[in-house]
Amino acid sequence: MHFKLLIGTVVSAVGLSSASAITTVAGYSFQDNAFADSVLASSGTYTLAGAASLSAAVTGSSLTKYAFSSSTGAALDGANIQLGFTDNYLVNGAGFDLALFEYGTASTFAVTIGGITHNYLTSGTGFTTSIGGPTLQVNVAQINLDDFGAASGAQFSSILIGMGILPNLPTLGVVGALNSTPVQTQAVPDAGSTLSMLGAALAGLGLLKRKF
Numbered sequence: 001m002h003f004k005l006l007i008g009t010v011v012s013a014v015g016l017s018s019a020s021a022i023t024t025v026a027g028y029s030f031q032d033n034a035f036a037d038s039v040l041a042s043s044g045t046y047t048l049a050g051a052a053s054l055s056a057a058v059t060g061s062s063l064t065k066y067a068f069s070s071s072t073g074a075a076l077d078g079a080n081i082q083l084g085f086t087d088n089y090l091v092n093g094a095g096f097d098l099a100l101f102e103y104g105t106a107s108t109f110a111v112t113i114g115g116i117t118h119n120y121l122t123s124g125t126g127f128t129t130s131i132g133g134p135t136l137q138v139n140v141a142q143i144n145l146d147d148f149g150a151a152s153g154a155q156f157s158s159i160l161i162g163m164g165i166l167p168n169l170p171t172l173g174v175v176g177a178l179n180s181t182p183v184q185t186q187a188v189p190d191a192g193s194t195l196s197m198l199g200a201a202l203a204g205l206g207l208l209k210r211k212f
Contacts, residue, residue, distance in 0.1 A: 023035075023061050025061055025063065025099075025101065025174055025176060026063065026101060026125040026126075026127040026138045026140065027125055027126070027127060028099055028125075028140070028176070028178065029178075030061070030099075030176045030177065030178065030180075031088060031177075031180050031182075032061075033087035033088055033182070034085075034087075034088045034176055034177040034178075034180035035059065035060055035061050035085075035174065035175065035176045035177070036058065036059050036083035036084065036085055036159075036175040036176070037059045037060070037084065037085065037086055037087060038055065038059065038083070038084040038086055039054055039055040039058065039059070039081060039082070039083060039084075040082040040083065040084045040158055041081075041082040042054060042079075042080065042081045042082065043071070043079060043080050044069045044071030044078060044079025044080065044163065044164065045069060045070070045071055045079070046067045046068065046069045046079065047067070047068045047069070047070075048065070048066075048067055048068075049065060049066050049068070049131050049132050049171075050062075050064045050065030050066065050131050050132070051065040051066075051067070054067055054081070057172075057173070058081060058083065058172050058173070058174075058175065059083070059175075060174070061174055061176065062173075062174070063101065063103075063127075063129045063138060063173055063174060064129060064130075064131055065131065065173060066102065066103060066131065066171040066172055066173040067081070067163075067171070067172050067173075068163075068169060068170075068171045068172075069163045069164060069169065070169065071163075071164050072164040072165070072166055072169065077162075077164065078162065078163065078164015078165070079162070079163040079164045080110075080160055080161060080162045080163060080164070081160070081161050081163060081172070082158055082159070082160045082161075083158060083159055083160075083161065083175055084157060084158045085156075085157050085158065085177060085180075086157070086183065087182065087183060088177060088180040088181060088182050088183060089155035089156060089157055089177075089180060089181045089182075089183065090145070090155065090156040090157070090159065090177040090179070090180060091145075091153065091154070091155050091156075091177065091179045091180055091181050092145035092146065092150040092151065092152055092153060092154045092179070093152075093153070093178075093179030094179070095144070095178070095179075096142040096143060096144050096178050097143060097144055097145045097177065097178055097179045098111075098142075098143040098145070098159070098175070098176070098177055098178060099140050099141070099142055099143070099174075099175070099176050099178055100120070100122070100140065100141040100143070100161065100170075100172065100174075100175050101125075101138060101139065101140050101172075101173050101174040101175075101176075102122055102138075102139050102140075102141075102170040102171045102172055102173055103129060103131065103136035103137065103138055103139065103171045103173060104136045104137060104139075104168075104171060105168045106121060106122045106123060106124070106139050106168065107121070107122055107139070107165070107168040107169060107170035107171070108120065108121050108122070108165040108168070108170065109122070109141050109161055109162060109163070109165070109170055109172075110161070110162025110165055111141075111143060111159060111160070111161055111162070112159065112160035112161075112162070113145065113148045113150070113156060113159050113160075114148050114149070114150060114156070116147075116148045116149060117162070118143075118147050118148070119165065120141035120142075120143060121141070122139035122140055122141045122170065123139060123140065123141075124137050124138070124139055125137075125138045125139065125140050142178075155181060159175075161175070
């Protein structure tokens with residue numbers, strides 16, 4: 001029994017990882033790796049500001065870049081972008097779960113999660129940003145995953161965003177999960193600390209042997 005407890009201590013220590021820090025965007029708090037970080041697919045043509053690629057424009061936490069498309073259409077008929085979360089899952093938790101940031105005049109996003117689509121009109125955050133010269137109002141669409149019939153605690157690794165709804169087309173800049181759960185990965189242990197733990201376990205076994 002004592003032998004199993006000692007080995008269990010070593011294994012659990014190897015799996016520990018450090019907690020994430022907090023990043024604030026226009027007054028909203030996120031885990032620092034809870035932002036969409038990859039473009040899985042897209043349709044339409046885009047104008048970019050502050051970024052050299054579509055992926056750079058719509059991933060990460062900076063309010064100094066965006067993507068805009070004039071490929072219009074109802075819901076997902078115009079331009080759309082499928083974004084992925086690889087470090088963290090988007091989770092259906094308490095209150096709003098997802099925030100989409102854009103700039104200027106309030107606009108509408110079409111958001112598809114789990115095969116269900118809803119439209120969301122953005123509203124002002126009280127913050128501004130300067131991209132390419134002019135000062136722009138920062139707007140946000142707050143999204144509750146309950147709208148999509150998601151169960152409490154349900155996790156999602158991608159979302160689809162429609163960018164082509166008139167009359168005001170959105171300038172998508174930041175997409176963040178207000179509720180998120182890190183993708184579980186084992187931390188790589190320090191070689192010295194691992195040897196120390198193994199040494200302690202072996203010493204414990206030696207004491208047990210002497211005792212019995």
